[in-house]
Amino acid sequence: MSEVYPEPEKFDPERWITQEPTNFEYNPFSAGSRTCIGAAFAMMEIKLVLAILLQRYRLQLIPRLKVDGVGLIVMAPKQGMPVVVYPQDRNFAQGVGGVRGNVREMVELPK
Ligand code: HEM
Numbered sequence: 001m002s003e004v005y006p007e008p009e010k011f012d013p014e015r016w017i018t019q020e021p022t023n024f025e026y027n028p029f030s031a032g033s034r035t036c037i038g039a040a041f042a043m044m045e046i047k048l049v050l051a052i053l054l055q056r057y058r059l060q061l062i063p064r065l066k067v068d069g070v071g072l073i074v075m076a077p078k079q080g081m082p083v084v085v086y087p088q089d090r091n092f093a094q095g096v097g098g099v100r101g102n103v104r105e106m107v108e109l110p111k
Contacts, residue, residue: 010108011096059083060094066101075106 002008004025005015023029029036036042062082070078097110 007108011110054088056088058086058088058091060086061096061099063094064098064100067099067103068101069103069106077103 004021005019019026023031023035023039029039029042060083062084065082066079067081068078069075095110099109103109
């Protein structure tokens with residue numbers, strides 16, 4: 001998918017600040033005649049939920065957590081994604097560098 005954006009395997013959430021992909025380029029909701037009719041609602045809902053939650057709390061991955069992915073069309077972490085919930089103190093120093101597991105074969109995370 002490097003025609004759509006560079007380094008597609010890389011964990012780079014900031015790419016979405018400037019990208020405006022079509023449903024065929026970014027397609028959790030599928031595309032074409034069977035596209036999800038709830039997509040606009042779901043996007044609005046997740047933005048509101050995240051904005052409200054993340055103003056109040058900081059979610060920190062368990063250090064050195066092993067994350068194995070499962071699924072082909074809809075991927076998810078096999079054992080969930082346990083986090084520790086802190087009040088939002090903006091202490092983001094840990095990052096995602098310590099994560100282990102086959103998620104590293106799916107996405108290029110920092111070392
Ligand atoms: C993050 C949330 C959601 C995701 C990732 C998602 C994903 C999808 C996907 C991939 C399809 C296409 C399935 C196919 O190819 O047959 C689909 C279809 C559909 N979705 Fe969603 N969906 C979400 C939320 C919602 C919500 C909130 C609603 C309703 C309020 C909804 C209603 C539907 C309906 C009715 C279809 C069938 C459309 C059709 O076949 O004509 N979805 N969804």
